Amino acid sequence: MVRSMTGYGKGEHMANDYRFVVEMKSVNHRYNDISVKLPRFMNELEDAIRKKAMQYIARGKTDIYITFETFSDNDVVVKINEPLAKAYTEKLYELEQKFGVYSKYKLDLVARFADVISVEKAEEQKDVLWETLLPALDEAILKFVEMRQKEGEALVNDILKKRELIQQMTEQIKKRSPIVVKEYKEKLQNRIKELLSGMEADEQRIAMETALFADRSCVDEEITRLESHIIQLKEILQKGGQIGRKLDFLVQEMNREVNTIASKANDIEITGITIEMKSEIEKIREQIQNIE
Secondary structure, eight states: OBSSEEEEEEEEEEEEEEEEEEEEEEEEOOOEEEEEOOOGGGGGHHHHHHHHHTTTOOOOEEEEEEEEEEEOOOGEEEEOOOHHHHHHHHHHHHHHHHTTOOOSSSHHHHHHHTTEEEEEOOOOOOHHHHHHHHHHHHHHHHHHHHHHHHHHHHHHHHHHHHHHHHHHHHHHHHHHHHHHHHHHHHHHHHHHHHHTTTTOOOHHHHHHHHHHHHHHHHHHHHHHHHHHHHHHHHHHHHHHHOOOOHHHHHHHHHHHHHHHHHHOOHHHHHHHHHHHHHHHHHHHHHHHHHOO
């Protein structure tokens, strides 16, 4: 199965007076980069979450967002910073004495100052949190992987269509290549006859020049290698798995062979075909960047 590196998945679960929502999304990336964003009090679970996700993700930039809600009355702890409250109260009293302005609401005022009264979450048990989070995480991963597989299948189908076009164009070059040499020989003979004004041409010299041209413009080896790469492309796609890097290398080799054919063929028709081939290969290369 071929997977895209682009995906999204969401899972929810509620139990033990807790509700977890897990969202996962990913984009293309050269390596496997997983980022987990969760409430600070759950930091000890970050490593377990990342290891769980890595079982299903081999490549891509993946962000995992975890939202937590609690419905328990015992889940909040209110703390009072008594030394700080005392210091504020004393300073307020000093201000009253200095300016002769007195207030009956010093307690209300002190309570409004930062850090005098703080609200914190009660300490949660790691195993209870993990037990509640895991079903939501599993659901998000399942949907995330399903989307990646669906997009991967679409990529494979499109690449195979482009592969067929490249294969057809390779056949066109294969048929055209021998004709180029024959046409060159005929042009050479006609040109020499024109220059000699009807005198007999040196057939041996023409044969030698034609042989040199045929050797310089021969693309048989390049066509053979290109045909091999085209076959490998289909085999790799059908095999599936983590094939993104392998395909990237293979497409580079295909492009190299087509460039060589274009430079050696010395024929306008073949050059036009190679331009179309390079365009299709570039489209495949762009799509491969999104394969895991």
